[in-house]
Amino acid sequence: MRILHQYLSEFGQAFLLLVRSLRHLPSLPRQMGRVIEQCYLIGYTTFPIVAILSFFIGSVLALQTGYSLQTFGAVDFIGTIVGLSMARELGPVMAAILLAGRVGSAISAELASMKVYQEVDALITMNIPPERMLVLPRLIAVLLMMPVLAIVAIIIGWLGGAVVASQVSFIGLDPRIYFDGITNFVAFKDVLDGLIKAQIFGFSVILISCHVGLQTRGGPREIGNSVTRAVVLSLIAILFLDYFITQALL
Amino acid sequence: MKETLNTARVGFFFLMGLVLIYIVAQSLSTGTLFRDRGYELQAQFTNLQQVKEGDDVRVAGVKIGTVRGTALEDGKATAILTINDEVQVPIDSKARVILSGLLGTNQVDIQYGESSEYLSDGDTIETLPTTDLNEIFAKIGDVGDRLDGAFDQVTEALRSITGDEDEPGLFKNLNELVVENRESIRTTTKNLETITDTIARGEGTLGRLLQDDEVYQSIQRITTDLESVATNAKGFSGEIQVLVEDVQGIVRKVEAGEGTLGRLLSDDSIAREIELVAKNLREISDRLNAGEGTLGKLLSDDALYYEATAVLRKAEATLDGLGNQGPITAVGIAASALF
Amino acid sequence: MPETDTSPAPRRALGISVENLRKSFGSTEVLKGISLEVKPGEIFVMMGPSGSGKSVFLKHLAGLEIPTEGKVRIDDINVADDRERPKVRLALVFQAGALFNSLSVFDNLALYPREHRLYDRKTIKEKVEKALAMLSLSDAAEKIPAELSGGMKKRVAIARALVMEPDLLLYDEPTSELDPIMAATISEIIADLREEFGVTSLVVSHDRDLAMTIGDRVGIMQEGELLAIDTPAGIRQMDDPRIKEFLNPAIDLKNPRFKRSA
Structure with missing residues (x-):
């Protein structure tokens, strides 16, 4: 019960951080440099790992469904199954989890160290709200980059599935049939749902990481703790939100 | 410098994302990102x-x-x-x-x-x-059943002509008759001569049956009709009905012919013409072997066989694609019964 | 120093008024009712051993901590209020510098005028270069803070405060962890800046020499209480044994537990 209360208050405070950050929205045009810098860190540098891992997620998905479906002689439907799972669920979730691991941890570490070494205090005495300079550009950047990461994850996952479906001997599915399964039964709405999901996940991950980083108190040892907390809270948020967003988008 | 490079990378990356989303939207079946x-x-x-x-x-x-x-x-x-x-x-x-x-x-x-x-x-x-696909399935199933019945009747009719081990057929009986009654046949040969002449000229029931290609052609017509029926299920049942009736007609005609022959053979007055009959009969059987006339063609003409199998193959292919086992079995039985 | 419009200069000197300031963290009371006045243009040194609460006191002045009780006003502005505080232009020189590690020294200095769009790009560059020159840091402009020594970091922090053209300068332990020569240099700089711009300065330190040499007035704090406020000369003449202890050079104020070690 206490843990639940603790998590809820974390999410509540993260939400308040969001509200405080959004107040600085008018300053955004002046912060384009920082937004682009964060876009680079959030999107460009995360892209390779997202691409590689979603390829394997798609592959293993095709392998598993192929193995199960060959019993019924229904391997033709691998494309549909992989297509829908990647678009609706695995693409966005994988992209968000990798974002939490790669970017969320880095953000919480950076902000925690800024907090511990009083850089955040220095900003406050300079009348530069940390929300404006540290949080807002990251939130905007993730909004711009997350759909790109998610669509990359989805498409590369599809390709991974196609490679496995056509190359593994006991499946041996013609890629054309595989992609027919995708184009005929995956609606653009499915992909759009996935992108919306990814957007919400990514936003939550960055918001939580910023919040945890800025909440850090004490000495340098707390930086490590903050990183752990940020990643754990992000993963909880992703899986928790996943259910409800899925429900809402169905 | 590095900043500009990163800006370019981010810009490229973002554009790539937009392009990918656009491509996906256009490829998927319900892409409505931009209304046509x-x-x-x-x-x-x-x-x-x-x-x-x-x-x-x-x-x-x-x-x-x-x-x-x-x-x-x-x-x-x-x-x-x-x-x-x-x-x-x-x-x-x-x-x-x-x-x-x-x-x-x-x-x-x-x-x-x-x-x-x-x-x-x-x-x-x-x-x-x-x-409705389901209706087509049902119709093809019906057609298969009917084909099955029709071919069964055809087989039955042929067997009654050629005979088998248990039951001597028409030709075997005829042969025995000729051997056993060589004398009486010889005596009736003369009488028969005029009759067989008319037969040879294609007059009379048996003559027409044996000489006339019309029946053969009507069967062939049925076969071509069957072919179109297989592609277009509409009106199929009607054609099949015709086929069945025609085949039954053949059987009836053959049966009628047997009657005539019997009557002819039992008549003593034509016994002396039997030699000529035998000669003519040999001619007939030669022709049968050579594949002339309706029966001959039925028995020896490969074209008919191929026509029929082609029809069946088409029907089979259609049914295969539909994954319906019932009609395939029916058509399979029909095919093996015939050939 | 040249009196051109590009030189960093405070707009005006502000006075500080603290009334019965109390602050508790949980059940521990760190500040137990502090009241004092700092006059515009004055250098006020708050002295005390480590853990006496003087850094917390300083944070209250900068608006980084909210008082549990009492008022902190700078020129009649309540700095505890987030909406009012921006009206005061104050600069806090942190003990460890608190330089932005991701930015070069130049960008560290330029951040404030850039963020608040005080000047155009060229003017900002000139002002930053001037501030760097004043603290002999011209060669370090393109370095990142991690490459700097402790003394340089402190000077960069002071230079950054200077570029802000503050109405009030707050120093947190400006001479700690520095060798005596560097400490003396920093003391001189603090005195020079006041000389130059007449800026009100409040220094928190346990450095007796610093307090006695540059302070116009000195406050002595112990365990959250203000023991005395007077000029350095006045402090020296006080009979209070606790104050005499402060002034005894044999006692290490940084580590009061070892005060008998000398």
Whole structure:
């Protein structure tokens, strides 16, 4: 019960951080440099790992469904199954989890160290709200980059599935049939749902990481703790939100 | 410098994302990111099957638009079709729902009319009744059953002519008769001569039966009809009925012929003509072997066999594609019974 | 120093008024009712051993901590209020510098005028270069903070405060962890800046020499209480044994536990 209360208050405070950050929205045009810098860190540098891992997620998905479906002689439907799972669920979730691991941890570490070494205090005495300079550009950047990461994850996952479906001997599915399964039964709405999901996940991950980083108190040892907390809270948020967003988008 | 490079990378990356999203939207069946430009037609169908938003509208296989939506209006399934602006559809064109893929995707097919007036935005296009796949399956199943019966009868009829181990057939009986009654045959030869002459000239029932190609051709016609029946299930049952009746007619005629022969052979007055009969009969059997005449062709002409098997193969292929085991068995039995 | 419009200069000197300031963290009371006044243009040194609460006191002045009780006003502005505080242009020189590690020294200095769009790009560059020159840091402009020594970091922090053209300068332990020569240099700089711009300065330190040499007035704090406020000369003449202890050079104020070690 206490843990639940603790998590809820974390999410509540993260939400308040969001509200405080959004107040600085008018300053955004002046912060384009920082937004682009964060876009680079959030999107460009995360892209390779997202691409590689979603390829394997798609592959293993095709392998598993192929193995199960060959019993019924229904391997033709691998494309549909992989297509829908990647678009609706695995693409966005994988992209968000990798974002939490790669970017969320880095953000919480950076902000925690800024907090511990009083850089955040220095900003406050300079009348530069940390929300404006540290949080807002990251939130905007993730909004711009997350759909790109998610669509990359989805498409590369599809390709991974196609490679496995056509190359593994006991499946041996013609890629054309595989992609027919995708184009005929995956609606653009499915992909759009996935992108919306990814957007919400990514936003939550960055918001939580910023919040945890800025909440850090004490000495340098707390930086490590903050990183752990940020990643754990992000993963909880992703899986928790996943259910409800899925429900809402169905 | 590094900053500019990163900005370029981010910009490229972002554009790549947009392009990918656009491509995915356009590739997937219900891509509605940008509505196709064009005018709208309404089409009311008895049954829309699985036609859904985003399916293609095609004329002779060429895509001219998409299904923008489906609705139920006054109890009739209505599809709203968006047709590309550059395509003009004659006012008496007809739309129908057809199957376009093995996985069960449908499309709307438009058959152009003759009119020089064209449909414009908001008009309703005429439609053809939807062929229900399930109905086709059922019809093909029926056809298979009937074929089965028809071929059984044909086999039965042939057996009564050629005979088998248990029951001597027509020709065997005839042979025995000739051997046993050589004397009486010789005596009746003279009498028979005139009769066989007329037979040889193609007059009389047996003569016509043996000489006339008409029956053979009618069977061949049936076969060609069968072929068209297999491709177009409509009217199939009628043709099959004709086939069955014709085959039954052959059997009846043969039976009638047997009667005539019997009567002919029992008559003593024509015994002396029997030599001539024997000669003529040999001629007949030679012809049978050479594949002339209806029976001969039935027995030895490969063309008929191939025609029939081609029909069966087509039917089989159709049924195979449908994955329906019942009709295949029926047709298979029919094929093995015949050949 | 040249009196051109590009030189960093305070707009005006502000006075500080603290009334019965109390602050508790949980059940521990760190500040137990502090009241004092700092006059505009004055250098006020708050002295005390480590853990006496003087850093917390300083944070209250900068608006980084909210008082549990009492008022902190700078020129009649309540700095505890987030909406009012921006009206005061104050600069806090942190003990460890608190330089932005991701930015070069130049960008560290330029951040404030850039963020608040005080000047155009060229003017900002000139002002930053002037501030760097004043603290003999011209060669370090393109370095990142991690490459700097402790003394340089402190000077960069002071330079950054200077570029802000503050109405009030707060120093947190400006001479700690520095060798005596560097400590003396920093003391001189603090005195020079006041000389130059007449800026009100409040220094928190346990450095007796610093307090006695540059302070116009000195406050002595122990365990959250203000023991005395007077001029350095006045402090020296006080009979209070606790104050005499402060002034005994044999006692290490940084580590009061070892005060008998000398």
